[in-house]
Amino acid sequence: MKLLQLAEDILQSHGLRRTQIRLEILQIFMKQDHALSVNDLEKMLQASHDRVTLYRALNSFEENGILHQTPDQGGGMRYALCVDDCSGHHHKDEHAHFICDSCNQTFCLQEIKVPDVKIPEDYQLNSVSYTMNGVCKECQ
């Protein structure tokens, strides 16, 4: 199946316009098995676009439940496609992330669900994130 077609479908189903950069961004994410930083993306994009446009596209995708964010160890953010459709800011990406200390990539471990823990009564829980650090297969 064609990535372009999929990208177009995603945009349309969320009422977002079919622009060049957005199609490109989505296709890049679809080819990726790990989360990307804004810098990664900037390098991977064909034409050079304004950083602002990139930020706005990512935020829009995040708000529409297309991408989810996950903080990396350096105080930055990484983005990756949501598996199922997440609605707005209520993301269901409750899978673990793995950050390689060597290549610094963030991998989404879809098959690993975030385990539950008992939290104190007086805390109200909204979401959880589980991040592992180590060395990925490529970097061994």
Place this chain on the structure above:
Amino acid sequence: MKLLQLAEDILQSHGLRRTQIRLEILQIFMKQDHALSVNDLEKMLQASHDRVTLYRALNSFEENGILHQTPDQGGGMRYALCVDDCSGHHHKDEHAHFICDSCNQTFCLQEIKVPDVKIPEDYQLNSVSYTMNGVCKECQ
């Protein structure tokens, strides 16, 4: 027991100099049950010090296994005292963190250990982090 005495001991045992700001920083952390951002710290410090000094002190503490860092949801960093002595960058703070979406504070839930999950064979695991978001008791 005196916090000042404890702070002095920490510095001395790591071969760090006993300076005013470092003693202050350590004492602040000892009185806290949650992780602090650089901004939090800056507000809490008695005299106003250069941000650079603060950053350097924190980095030094981190490298010496006195403090550990944990990323917050906004792409920033929070610092908290290590429970046991961690050696250099090999931190053992494998407890969960709770970030309040309302007051934005990060709490160290020392009593909640990070649960183990099975990771794929080909990944080499070094550390794990478990972060929860929600509303803390004060903000309910």
Place this chain on the structure above:
DNA sequence: AAATTTATAGCAACTATTTTGCGTTATTTT
């Protein structure tokens, strides 16, 4: 198909965060 509407791109400028270089000051060592 042309006109209208509206979301998005792109530029400039700004804020916030963190780092680096370097001369000065203060702590520790001799």
Place this chain on the structure above:
DNA sequence: AAAATAACGCAAAATAGTTGCTATAAATTT
């Protein structure tokens, strides 16, 4: 007390992300 050196503090720069505004290009309507 003098020497050695770790840490401070200022200036400046690198990095990250945001906001306001205008221009442009999709989508919608006529």
